[in-house]
Amino acid sequence: xxxxxxxxxxxxxxxxxxxxxxxxxxxxxxxxxxxxxxxxxxxxxxxxxxxxxxxxxxxxxxxxxxxxxxxxxxxxxxxxxxxxxxxxxxxxxxxxxxxxxxxxxxxxxxxxxxxxxxxxxxxxxxxxxxxxxxxxxxxxxxxxxxxxxxxxxxxxxxxxxxxxxxxxxxxxxxxxxxxxxxxxxxxxxxxxxxxxxxxxxxxxxxxxxxxxxxxxxxxxx
Amino acid sequence: xxxxxxxxxxxxxxxxxxxxxxxxxxxxxxxxxxxxxxxxxxxxxxxxxxxxxxxxxxxxxxxxxxxxxxxxxxxxxxxxxxxxxxxxxxxxxxxxxxxxxxxxxxxxxxxxxxxxxxxxxxxxxxxxxxxxxxxxxxxxxxxxxxxxxxxxxxxxxxxxxxxxxxxxxxxxxxxxxxxxxxxxxxxxxxxxxxxxxxxxxxxxxxxxxxxxxxxxxxxxxxxxxxxxxxxxxxxxxxxxxxxxxxxxxxxxxx
Amino acid sequence: xxxxxxxxxxxxxxxxxxxxxxxxxxxxxxxxxxxxxxxxxxxxxxxxxxxxxxxxxxxxxxxxx
Numbered sequence: 141x142x143x144x145x146x147x148x149x150x151x152x153x154x155x156x157x158x159x160x161x162x163x164x165x166x167x168x169x170x171x172x173x174x175x176x177x178x179x180x181x182x183x184x185x186x187x188x189x190x191x192x193x194x195x196x197x198x199x200x201x202x203x204x205x206x207x208x209x210x211x212x213x214x215x216x217x218x219x220x221x222x223x224x225x226x227x228x229x230x231x232x233x234x235x236x237x238x239x240x241x242x243x244x245x246x247x248x249x250x251x252x253x254x255x256x257x258x259x260x261x262x263x264x265x266x267x268x269x270x271x272x273x274x275x276x277x278x279x280x281x282x283x284x285x286x287x288x289x290x291x292x293x294x295x296x297x298x299x300x301x302x303x304x305x306x307x308x309x310x311x312x313x314x315x316x317x318x319x320x321x322x323x324x325x326x327x328x329x330x331x332x333x334x335x336x337x338x339x340x341x342x343x344x345x346x347x348x349x350x351x352x353x354x355x356x357x358x359x360x361x
Numbered sequence: 362x363x364x365x366x367x368x369x370x371x372x373x374x375x376x377x378x379x380x381x382x383x384x385x386x387x388x389x390x391x392x393x394x395x396x397x398x399x400x401x402x403x404x405x406x407x408x409x410x411x412x413x414x415x416x417x418x419x420x421x422x423x424x425x426x427x428x429x430x431x432x433x434x435x436x437x438x439x440x441x442x443x444x445x446x447x448x449x450x451x452x453x454x455x456x457x458x459x460x461x462x463x464x465x466x467x468x469x470x471x472x473x474x475x476x477x478x479x480x481x482x483x484x485x486x487x488x489x490x491x492x493x494x495x496x497x498x499x500x501x502x503x504x505x506x507x508x509x510x511x512x513x514x515x516x517x518x519x520x521x522x523x524x525x526x527x528x529x530x531x532x533x534x535x536x537x538x539x540x541x542x543x544x545x546x547x548x549x550x551x552x553x554x555x556x557x558x559x560x561x562x563x564x565x566x567x568x569x570x571x572x573x574x575x576x577x578x579x580x581x582x583x584x585x586x587x588x589x590x591x592x593x594x595x596x597x598x599x600x601x602x603x604x605x606x607x608x609x610x611x612x613x614x615x
Numbered sequence: 616x617x618x619x620x621x622x623x624x625x626x627x628x629x630x631x632x633x634x635x636x637x638x639x640x641x642x643x644x645x646x647x648x649x650x651x652x653x654x655x656x657x658x659x660x661x662x663x664x665x666x667x668x669x670x671x672x673x674x675x676x677x678x679x680x
Contacts, residue, residue: 287527287531291511291524291527291528292511292514295514295515296514297514301507301510301511301514304503304506304507304510305507305510305511305528307503308500308503308504308507308535308539309531309532309535309539311500311539311542311543312535312538312539312542312543315542315543315545315546316542316545319545319546340538347534351527351530351531354448354523354527355524355527358519358520358523358524358527359520359524361519361520407617407624408617408618410617411617412617412628417628417629417630418627418628418629418630418634419627419628419630419633419634421627421634422633422634422637422638425637425638425641426637429641464648465648468644468645468648471644472640472641472644475637475640475641476637476640476641479632479633479634479636479637480633480637482633483630483633581645585648585649585652588652588656589652589655591656592652592655592656592659595659595660595663596659596663599663599666604663605667608660608663608664608667611660
């Protein structure tokens, strides 16, 4: 548990020291969201219909943008090999790194989501559902993305390859995340979507650190 | 005693060196079977199966569409099986089998999408509908492409085999999740307006044509995968003595 | 037999584009895959021959400098 908190604190500190990077992926989220009204027109009804989906896709891409940083630095300076050799359980510190990634990329995004939702003419209840769905869904993105980041570690064309590997796997999260707002607006209630998102997060929590540990061992051999 | 013997045999053939000549013998056999079955299937499909009462002649696309769709899913499962075997038993051949199967699986996946689009236009009036089956087939194609891209991007053979195997297993776990989520999404967004689940009482001759074509696709996949795995084995084992001997044989033939 | 004439067969009840488009592209992809596989086998055996010859040359030069 000591290793867990040590790695978590270290990664948060490192992220804080390079906070410009975090701002870039946040700005990316905002800009991608703002592009859509220019593309599809600013008619309020239409914006309300596409808003949740657009913000979810933007969140997905912004998560993808920051994923390659998850292990890259530790891989380059050799820390990763040391950590793999250390007696601490690999799964534990991988989890710490993923949580740090989520705290530094998804949480700022969650904070700004209500503002973005206002630009898509969404109302109070829908905004709450959207933010809640992002809060439950984004940990799964970080968890699945970590496996992709570990597999593509140090490869040429790593960024585009990472996108090709993980984006198809993100589709179910996108479906339930964006669908939750639609379900809320249509009056059926979003609880089923939230439960499925939560189930997905738990499943990813159980499986992906193991796959990630195996992938890291292979990539650093 | 008996069981240890069979275990030994299995591992004996799992050695690339032992499998290479076997693959060389089996591949032409399966290629011939594939050719015969394709001809028989086309004969049944075009000359025996009657015109469909509802769809007319266009339904004849079914004889490649359905076998290709089945095949693309089976091949991914088989790849996942070989990946699991390779990761747990550490056999070199398993990963090569998965890599040899991938391009053919991707090809069938594309064929299923292409023929689905061409069949869809006259029957539902659109080349593409975001139907659950079509959409998950598309995502399966992306999984194939991701696997092939990852395998192609890694130079070190050991890392290539293992990373590919992990990705394949992660993909296989996700395939059912993707399918059910897309199905859920599809029923929410489109309702019953586009329903592809038509169950016409398919004449048994149509069904048998489809099955013959499916068997042909199996034989083709096995033949091509065996030919491809032979190339992969030669490349992988190029520093060994037996490949040098094998090259001498090939040289004599050329 | 289903077809009254060959032209009826090629016409596919007015759906020639969809039916033959499906079968044609499938046949094309199969041929492309087979050609590509053959090309890959040839190029890789050629490369292995070259490597082998280079290795043999190295050994020879080691023996007689």
